[in-house]
Every structure is written in C-alpha cells, then in structure tokens.
Amino acid sequence: MVELEFRKIFSGSLFEGEVKFMEPMSSHTSLRIGGNADIYALPADIPSLIGLLINLKNNGIPFIALGGGTNILVRDNGIEGAVISLKSFKNITRIKEDGDSVIIYTGSGVLLQRFITYCKENGYSGTEELAGIPGTIGGAIYGNAGSFGREIKDILYSIDIMNEAGLIKRFTTDSLNFGYRTSGINSGNIIIGAEIKLKKGDKEEITKNIENFLKIKKEKQPIWEPSAGCVFKNPPGFYAGQLIEEAGCKGLRVGDVEVSNLHANFFINRGRAKAADFLKLMEIVSYKVKKKTGLILEPEIKIIGRDEFVEG
Ligand SMILES: Cc1cc2nc3c(=O)[nH]c(=O)nc-3n(C[C@H](O)[C@H](O)[C@H](O)COP(=O)(O)OP(=O)(O)OC[C@H]3O[C@@H](n4cnc5c(N)ncnc54)[C@H](O)[C@@H]3O)c2cc1C
Incomplete structure (x- = not known):
C-alpha cells in the first residue's frame, strides 16, 4: 500500500x-x-x-x-x-593550478579514500592525515571529519549545496559554520560537491605519510570490524575513549553490541545487533562516565529513523 x-x-x-x-x-x-x-x-x-x-x-x-x-x-x-x-556523484576534476597550489573538484559521492589515492597518485598534499576514514566526501564535509589534527574544512575551498527546492548555491568555507565534527549545514540541504585546495608535493613523501597514519590507525582502532567509528565526541580537554575505558566499560555488551577492547569509543556489531541495543549501551556508558567524572558525553554518530513503531 x-x-x-x-x-x-x-x-x-x-x-x-x-x-x-x-x-x-x-x-x-x-x-x-x-x-x-x-x-x-x-x-x-x-x-x-x-x-x-x-x-x-x-x-x-x-x-x-x-x-x-x-x-x-x-x-x-x-x-x-x-x-x-549520492553515490552517483563521483567525478573528480582538476580545476586549476596556481604556483604550488592546485584546486580539485570532487563530487560528494566520491569515497574519501579514493580521493586520497587520487591525490597520492598526482602528488597533491593535504589529505594524508585523513587516510583510513571511510565514507564519502559529502559525509566527511557534513560532519567535518578529521584525524591527527587535520579536519576536512582545512582543505575545503568551496562547497556546492542544493536546497530542498532543488537550487544549487556555492558557499565559501568561511561562510559556513564549521566546528568540531560539524559543518553547520542543515540536514534539509544536500552537498553536491566541493572544490578542494591542495599543495603540490613529493609523491614518495605523501605515500610514506599516508602509510604512517594508516599504520597508527590500524594499531589503535578496530577498523576491520563493523562499527560507525567514534560513538561520542571528545569533551573539551578529554578523550572520550579514555574516559569510557577508565569508567570500566571496555568489553561491556548489550545484545550483540560490544564496547571495543581496542578503542573504547568504538562499539562493535558482533552479529545481529539491534539499534535498541546500541542505544542502551550508549546510555549505560554515558551514565558510567558521568558518574565517575561528572562529564556528559555527546554522540558523534548521527542517530536517525523512527522513534516509535508505526503500523502500516
Ligand atoms: C572504522 C571507522 C573509522 C572512522 N574514523 C573516523 C575518523 O578518524 N575521523 C572522523 O571524523 N570520522 C571517522 N569515522 C566516521 C565516519 O567515517 C566519518 O564521519 C565519515 O566522514 C562519514 O561519511 P559517510 O559518507 O559515511 O557519511 P554518512 O554516514 O552516510 O552520513 C553521515 C551524516 O552526513 C550526512 N550526509 C552524508 N552525505 C551527505 C551529503 N552529500 N549532503 C548532505 N548531508 C550528507 C548524512 O545525512 C548523515 O547525517 C570512522 C568510521 C568508521 C566506521
């Protein structure tokens, strides 16, 4: 029906x-x-x-x-x-070169890792720290993804956004409200693509840096297991993973969702996990951290979907 x-x-x-x-x-x-x-x-x-x-x-x-x-x-x-x-929006085009700078246009559906590979192969520097972050350029921009002190906003030149009425407007990075894991872009808007500003660099050095960052990630994060990355944001001055670990939550489990033993801010789906179990585990972990430290953890992951069961 x-x-x-x-x-x-x-x-x-x-x-x-x-x-x-x-x-x-x-x-x-x-x-x-x-x-x-x-x-x-x-x-x-x-x-x-x-x-x-x-x-x-x-x-x-x-x-x-x-x-x-x-x-x-x-x-x-x-x-x-x-x-x-937005997976079909996967074009990558070199727009212009200016001295040692280069501007690349990328569709929002391009996988961030594919973009990093493109940069590596062409000797463009600026994305190396983001190696290992899964997902697309659009998702990375929406949540201002980052690691090792680099955020995607640092290399953004402009962003093309379509509003609910289907109108596309180009924004400069400064005109949006980027912050820690946020772009300030409202969920009714769709990121179509972006211009990214990079520096020309040495291919071998870029490759070496990417490999180094990836190695560290693999040692510290369970990136091969089903997760959504960090569940909670880092409260100012603290690491959420460390707070969760110190609150004794490593290995805690609700249903098939488990706090990773490698990185406590990653929750892993051990089989047939349900969202309800995931949310329950978030609640328990937040409670334990608050009880121990007084700090309130805020979700980094985006929780979406119907609250209540709707018949129909
Ligand atoms: C193993 C692992 C490691 C991770 N490591 C990191 C890390 O180091 N740093 C980090 O920041 N994140 C990390 N993450 C989280 C995640 O990979 C990033 O946030 C990523 O940028 C999300 O991109 P996505 O395309 O998957 O977005 P989605 O999960 O598909 O979407 C996330 C949000 O963005 C919105 N969105 C997506 N595309 C668009 C678009 N085109 N226009 C408008 N809104 C859009 C969605 O509506 C949703 O609200 C990790 C995740 C995993 C699983």
Whole structure:
C-alpha cells in the first residue's frame, strides 16, 4: 500500500537512477544495523536529484542524504520518507593550478579514500592525515571529519549545496559554520560537491605519510570490524575513549553490541545487533562516565529513523 503511494511519485517523472522501496538500511551502513527506509533513491545526475526533491516536497515526504553510511545509527523502526544516496556523484576534476597550489573538484559521492589515492597518485598534499576514514566526501564535509589534527574544512575551498527546492548555491568555507565534527549545514540541504585546495608535493613523501597514519590507525582502532567509528565526541580537554575505558566499560555488551577492547569509543556489531541495543549501551556508558567524572558525553554518530513503531 505504502509502496504504491510512493511509486506514484516516480511515475511520469524524468528520474534516472535506482529506486527501491522498504530497503533495509542494514545493507547501507557500516554498522549493519537499521530498519527499512520507505524509499531508497539513487539519482543518477543533478536533474534527477532536482526532480526528486521537488516531487518529495510537493508530496510532503521527508528525506535524508546518505553517503557511505559509516557515521550513522539507523533505528530499528526504519526511516520515514526517502533516503537519497549520492553515490552517483563521483567525478573528480582538476580545476586549476596556481604556483604550488592546485584546486580539485570532487563530487560528494566520491569515497574519501579514493580521493586520497587520487591525490597520492598526482602528488597533491593535504589529505594524508585523513587516510583510513571511510565514507564519502559529502559525509566527511557534513560532519567535518578529521584525524591527527587535520579536519576536512582545512582543505575545503568551496562547497556546492542544493536546497530542498532543488537550487544549487556555492558557499565559501568561511561562510559556513564549521566546528568540531560539524559543518553547520542543515540536514534539509544536500552537498553536491566541493572544490578542494591542495599543495603540490613529493609523491614518495605523501605515500610514506599516508602509510604512517594508516599504520597508527590500524594499531589503535578496530577498523576491520563493523562499527560507525567514534560513538561520542571528545569533551573539551578529554578523550572520550579514555574516559569510557577508565569508567570500566571496555568489553561491556548489550545484545550483540560490544564496547571495543581496542578503542573504547568504538562499539562493535558482533552479529545481529539491534539499534535498541546500541542505544542502551550508549546510555549505560554515558551514565558510567558521568558518574565517575561528572562529564556528559555527546554522540558523534548521527542517530536517525523512527522513534516509535508505526503500523502500516
Ligand atoms: C572504522 C571507522 C573509522 C572512522 N574514523 C573516523 C575518523 O578518524 N575521523 C572522523 O571524523 N570520522 C571517522 N569515522 C566516521 C565516519 O567515517 C566519518 O564521519 C565519515 O566522514 C562519514 O561519511 P559517510 O559518507 O559515511 O557519511 P554518512 O554516514 O552516510 O552520513 C553521515 C551524516 O552526513 C550526512 N550526509 C552524508 N552525505 C551527505 C551529503 N552529500 N549532503 C548532505 N548531508 C550528507 C548524512 O545525512 C548523515 O547525517 C570512522 C568510521 C568508521 C566506521
């Protein structure tokens, strides 16, 4: 019934791409957790994305953008409305060179790791510290991803954002409100792509630096296990992982979700974990940290989806 209603949205429209209904989000998240999205749409190009947004707006259907799904926890009751994957927006183009600087345009669906490989192969320096962060350029910009003291905002030159009405505007980095793990971009907006400013460098040195950063990551983080990266933000002056470890939470488990023994700010899906278990474990860990230190942990992961079960 619901699917029939949604199908009407696409009938007769010029939408190019893929559409699925009642799509399990566990197939689209690194945590492998999450109920069904009413609509999962993968527009092939900008006109299809514009058409889709206008149709959704006219029908009062909410939507959310999806990159690699590596920083989200989708609730068990799924997502109301549409999940829009930007995976087709994967062009990388060199825009201009100026002395030792270079500006590269990248679509928001490009995997951050693919972009880093492109930079390495071309001898462009600036992304090395971000090696090992999964997900897309769009997701990295939305959450201002970072590691080893480098944030993606440091290399952003401009960002192309489409609003709910399908209008695209170019923003300079300074005109947005970037901060620790935030870009200030509202969830009703979709990042289409960005210009990234890099320095020309020595290929061998860039490669060596990437390998070093990756080595450290692999030693300290369970990057091969199903997680969504750091669950909580670092409170000012503290490391959330250390606080969680010192509160005795390593190895704590609810259902199939477990606090990693390697890095306590990573929660691992040990099998058939449910979002409800994940949220419960977050609650227990926050409580223990607050009890021991008085500090309140704030989620770094984005928690999305229906709160309550809806029949239909
Ligand atoms: C093993 C592991 C290690 C990690 N290490 C790090 C780390 O070192 N540093 C770090 O910062 N993060 C880390 N993360 C978290 C995560 O990889 C990053 O936050 C990543 O940038 C998220 O990108 P994504 O494409 O997967 O975003 P998603 O998870 O798909 O989305 C995250 C948020 O961004 C929004 N979004 C995504 N794409 C767009 C778009 N095009 N337009 C508008 N909004 C959009 C979504 O709506 C959602 O709210 C790690 C995760 C894992 C699993």
